[in-house]
Amino acid sequence: MSRGMALDDEDRWPWLTLVGETLAKSEGPQIVGCSALKRAYRAHITQTSGETITFVHLAGTPEVIKARMNARKGHFMPAGLLTSQFAALEPPEADENAFSVDIDRPLGAIVEAIVTQLEGMKT
Template sequence: MIGRYVLMGVSGCGKSSVGLQLSRVCGIDFIDGDDLHPQANITKMAQGEPLTDADRAPWLADVGRALGRSTSPTIIGCSALKRAYRDIIRSHLPEPVHFLHLHAGQEVLEARVAARVGHFMPPSLLDSQFAALERLGRDELGREIDISRPFNEVIAQSEAYVKETMK
């Protein structure tokens, strides 16, 4: 079985940074889900407009297809805020998908997003993301990772989960 992992969470939680480092330490592929957004979504978010479920659906399907096309263990960064969004991703794969929910308090993430330079996602959209966020259900494969901890601890916890589930 090929390991399929989604780093999920609101903007600023570190999906790209954690994904890149995790791919290095675990020797698995990383895909940045932001690269799969259609230009219309990027433009809408850059203008401070939250995406609707209809805006997200094709992107989530692309995320699922990208994971499904991979022939080796892969991790992808994708907000996957709602269970329904995670269901769309899962529907494109014949095998289990594991979700690593990178989370912290809203104040931590507001500071992170405000400090970013050159990203299309403005801090003003964090409220809508937190409003939409649904934690992993008991029946969903995955783990929550507290990203207010030092980065090396976040990577160590994430790495332990990936290695544990790839046995």
């Protein structure tokens, strides 16, 4: 990705496995930020970890995300790969243990929405 080349499934499986294995070895609640773009990726992480995982889909338009990508400094993924990311994206469906949060708002509001949703799942 740092060379401006999109990853394919074969590139992704090893690190998706590593994410699941790392979660399996960890104790207590964990937060992992990763690009689990497809349903199969989320299922693989969950199966590999052996844990119940709640996925939070940070949902935004290509325009919002591109503006944020262009504003960041020193990140390995260039904004030019955004189109390939959206092409691969399979937003979580109702039967998955996941929810979406609109990111077209300030960071504090995004975090608050995530925390509120997670706290509501505890009951």
